[in-house]
Amino acid sequence: MALVIIKDLSKRYVTDDADVLALSEINLSISQGEFVSLLGPSGCGKSTLLRIIAGLLSASSGCVEIAGAPVNAPGPERAVVFQDYALFPWMTIEGNVEFGLAARRVPAAECRRISAQLLGVVGLSEFAKRFPHHLSGGMKQRVSIARALAVNPQILLMDEPFGALDAQTRSLLQEELLRIWGQYRKTVIFVTHSLDEAIYLSDRVVVMTARPGQIKAVIAIEEQRPRDRISASMTQLQRQIRSLLSDEISRAMALEQTALVRADQQYD
Numbered sequence: 001m002a003l004v005i006i007k008d009l010s011k012r013y014v015t016d017d018a019d020v021l022a023l024s025e026i027n028l029s030i031s032q033g034e035f036v037s038l039l040g041p042s043g044c045g046k047s048t049l050l051r052i053i054a055g056l057l058s059a060s061s062g063c064v065e066i067a068g069a070p071v072n073a074p075g076p077e078r079a080v081v082f083q084d085y086a087l088f089p090w091m092t093i094e095g096n097v098e099f100g101l102a103a104r105r106v107p108a109a110e111c112r113r114i115s116a117q118l119l120g121v122v123g124l125s126e127f128a129k130r131f132p133h134h135l136s137g138g139m140k141q142r143v144s145i146a147r148a149l150a151v152n153p154q155i156l157l158m159d160e161p162f163g164a165l166d167a168q169t170r171s172l173l174q175e176e177l178l179r180i181w182g183q184y185r186k187t188v189i190f191v192t193h194s195l196d197e198a199i200y201l202s203d204r205v206v207v208m209t210a211r212p213g214q215i216k217a218v219i220a221i222e223e224q225r226p227r228d229r230i231s232a233s234m235t236q237l238q239r240q241i242r243s244l245l246s247d248e249i250s251r252a253m254a255l256e257q258t259a260l261v262r263a264d265q266q267y268d
Helices: 046-054 093-103 108-121 137-150 167-184 195-201 232-267
Strands: 002-014 019-031 035-039 061-066 078-081 155-159 187-192 204-208 215-220
Touching: 002 046, 002 187, 019 046, 019 187, 019 215, 035 046, 035 195, 046 078, 046 155, 046 187, 078 137, 093 108, 093 137, 108 137, 137 167, 167 195, 187 195, 195 232, 204 232, 215 232
Parallel strands: 035 187, 035 204, 078 155, 155 187
Antiparallel strands: 002 019, 002 061, 204 215
């Protein structure tokens, strides 16, 4: 049965200067334990959709349901991992991991036990007493993942979590994420700009159109794990999805160019 159901969802941003339809009539169901990536050109509304699922933004129309209940605000069944880590610099690594637990009044001894367990899972036990500025970008993102898992969510929402990392670190963390996902089997909704990343990680890839963001295609990735990135079947999937994306990227660039021209005319 579907854990997450998105029904006829649209999002419009209205300001004094603009009226922008960011998402239009999104319909999607995601099953318990599934790994789903949202892929599309810049500005297509991937992150907006993720934030609506997280309860950080409201939809203009339509709805999101989780286990049959409508999403109106953040909830304990969801945790978000952002690109910029969002760690508290004045807290130790274990303090960052324990933060959500402490906020829920979990006893201190249990907080420490869960923190120690998860820092072991992400390979950072020896850094428990360090502060974020002591860590590399990849290590900080592993702390962010541990902090998200600490509150035991059903759903892990990831907004381009590896986008700021170098290629080697990104590849290593993809492997780490798959290992953790295999261990805990959380439902993962993952926003990315990387075609290779989406295909390598996901059970399904949701390809979105240029603004207003709609679902152009949903591609099942049936390759067994561990996957060979350069196998013939993976290469064929890359060609298939790249073909779906190419027109949307061109449309997104045209929209951006039109917006720049209008801005220049406005202030000319």
